[in-house]
Amino acid sequence: MGHLVGLTGKPNVGKSTFFSAATLAIVKIASYPFTTIEPNVGTAFLRRKCVCKELGVTDNPINSTCINGERFIPVTLVDLPGLVPGAHMGRGLGNRFLTEVSTADVLIHVVDASGGTDEEGRPVKPGTRDPLEDIEFLEREYVEWMKGIVWKDWPRLSKLMEQTKRDIAEVLAEKLTGLSIGYEEVEESIEKSGLEAKKPMQWREEDVREFCRILREQSKPIVIAANKADKEEAEENIRRMKEAGYEVIPTSAEAELVLRKAERMGYIEYLPGDGDFRILRGGEMNEKQLRGLQAIRERVLDKWGSTGVQKVLNYAYFDVLGLIVVYPVENPTRYTDKKGNVLPDVYLVKRGTTVRKLAYMIHSDLGEKFIYGINAKTKMRIGEDYILQDGDVISIVSAA
Ligand SMILES: Nc1nc2c(ncn2[C@@H]2O[C@H](COP(=O)(O)OP(=O)(O)O)[C@@H](O)[C@H]2O)c(=O)[nH]1
Ligand SMILES: [Mg+2]
Structure with missing residues (x-):
């Protein structure tokens, strides 16, 4: 998590x-x-x-x-x-x-x-080095490295993809495992770099670099x-x-x-x-x-x-990862946990997370046996699809 x-x-x-x-x-x-x-x-x-x-x-x-x-x-x-x-x-x-x-x-x-x-x-007189160059350098270095991974073995791999009709995004996501990059991000980057229509065997080194540049932006802010x-x-x-x-x-x-x-x-x-x-x-x-x-x-x-x-x-x-904070509580009137601690915990969740998903994050049992939630601020009942809002105080009722 x-x-x-x-x-x-x-x-x-x-x-x-x-x-x-x-x-x-x-x-x-x-x-x-x-x-x-x-x-x-x-x-x-x-x-x-x-x-x-x-x-x-x-x-x-x-x-x-x-x-x-x-x-x-x-x-x-x-x-x-x-x-x-x-x-x-x-x-x-x-x-x-x-x-x-x-x-x-x-x-x-x-x-x-x-x-x-x-x-x-190395230390130099302040005002000498342009920090913009450092920004560009890091991005370039990272993209070159990714490109190296993808480009290595490309002729053989692209031929194989063509023969077996395997999904390009799937193969690439596999190649980039360990870089904490998802399939969707790869798919989107292929699309954005205009390579969808091009057969993998026709991708040039420059195409791969452009794909990596976009993928870096998407996956590694x-x-x-x-x-x-x-x-x-x-x-x-x-x-x-x-x-x-x-x-x-x-x-x-x-x-x-x-x-x-x-x-x-x-x-x-x-x-x-x-x-x-x-x-x-x-x-x-x-x-x-x-x-x-x-x-x-x-x-x-x-x-x-x-x-x-x-x-x-x-x-x-909060801005880049788009996380919000929610406060799960057991008692929606007193805002407490079982032991009587007021507002004990804060959870960081992605914007768009449902209350059911929050229940799973707290405990798999709570997620599986979820019945309904209570918005403790309004005391309103909420269904499993309720989208959590920043600063919500939430109580979950389950059959567990
Ligand atoms: N003037 C100034 N010097 C800093 C600042 N932060 C770090 N330094 C100095 O920069 C040098 C390198 O810091 P360090 O943290 O070891 O850099 P690192 O190699 O990037 O980990 C040290 O002499 C720090 O005291 C800052 O905000 N202002
Ligand atoms: Mg250091």
């Missing part, structure tokens, strides 16, 4: 800093048993307004946390190995990189918006985190990336990490995604620390609205 979001990009753009910041739990979350599984696989949190305020209740979250009426929902974040030019040819950690990238449902491409790192990630946005040189580049039509979110991973550490020390009050912080124990910080926080306020929060880290995560899940 869980979705996978991976951080990618060339070395030195701030992927690890982003990962550390996003997975460093703030005080009220730290006491929960959300553990980091591996050095590069961790738990990050989505932030969403909780329904507790709207319903006028005090909740006891179990699978997530609620702080000042904001729900923080755990999700898995992966820090992938750095990408270097020629990765698709197997350079550096190239192939391992691409194989790992392919398991992600969404990629967060971290770029150095300040233009302070060259194509391989990329969210661009324009990092190091705290640097002056980033502003112009961010404007240019937006002008070029890219959906970019300015971030300062470093600022987010500093703020979370200060929060953990009890120096400030701050929730990830906030547009400002409040100093609690300023007297215990030295002059340098206070100046550092003030710089973050001026160069990041006041300028961009937030550090952007939370925004990137929320965007990847």
